[in-house]
Amino acid sequence: MKRKETQSIRTQTERTKFGEHSTPIYMTSSYVFDNAEHMRAMFAGEEEGNVYSRYSNPTVDEFIDKIALMEGAESGWATASGMAAVFSTFAALLNAGDEVLSSRSVFGSTHKLFTQIFPKWNIKTNYVSATNLDEWEDAITPNTKILYLETPSNPALDIIDLAKAKEIAEKHNLIYVVDNCFTTPVIQNPIEFGADLVIHSATKYIDGQGRGLGGAIVGRQHLIDEIEAFARHSGPCLSPFNAWMLSKSLETLQIRMERHSENALEIAKRLQNHKQVQWVKYPFLENHPAYEIAQKQMSMGGGIVTFGINGGLEAGKNFLDSLKMFSLTANLGDSRTIATHPASTTHSKLSEEERQKVGITQGLIRLSIGLENVEDIWEDIEQALG
16 A cells, blocks of 8 residues: 555554454553563563553554654654644753754744743754755754754745755754644655654644644654653653544545645635735745745645735734634634634744744734635635725
């Protein structure tokens, strides 16, 4: 089974004696052993199997196995949320005195980890431009250990050349980590371009219906082993129920991302021609600064569109207040179209100077285009802009 659509549907844990077609949920905190020697051998790692659901669980294993297969990864680890995946990756792989080289365009909570939490442990982050890779090498020091980036970034939709970033990471012997949340494994596979680890917030498109939280880390076996050793004892484990839900959602991910992308591209094109819109950014619009790179490393444009509205902050608020069908929420990747004002929500904890550096203006609107009929989506946008 080499094709992703098939892997996401047909990868399944062994059926029980009941022969169920849909994979069961293994809702258990612990497991029973045959005898004292069996228990000792399992805890010693001499025999394979489950000893405790904070360590492993059949339902969670099925979910992460699917993600690893779809990303072309050697192994993976599932977490309770996307930020648990981000935190666990860095906490497991970094020591006091280490440094991170990161694109400046990262999610607000990731920025808080880099600037407020990790410095407590003497871990420093050096930010570089998402659009000028020439300055990256100048920011690398002897203590730099990880190169980290998001592409497309949240919410600026900056596109970073994954292959060029790999060249930098390889030259300086850095661990190369990519947040692949906005594209999912069906649109972009950073491992094909040299990434060592790929992180997902499964809460977003992988779930696709705003039902629950989850995260995933996949990549090279020796790095996953380190993350597993950290996560087993720090406890950011994914619940079996959420793992089952997310695993079932993967079965429709391909067709959902196709519809998200189709709708988003159409909306982006129409926004370009509206008199109330200053600018529009979408990876598959030809006027995107990194359009050619997006074409090279993405199979579709994804479901996120950002635009600037004439009138700044007040006009942005008025637009959101005038929407009738859209949901106003900080989430994204839902079947329902969502509108967000990042400056006052997802990136509100950043200073105005920090927001300006990553292109988050007061009038920026982020749209997570859903699966509704595109004409209904456009009619709501049009009346709200009017």
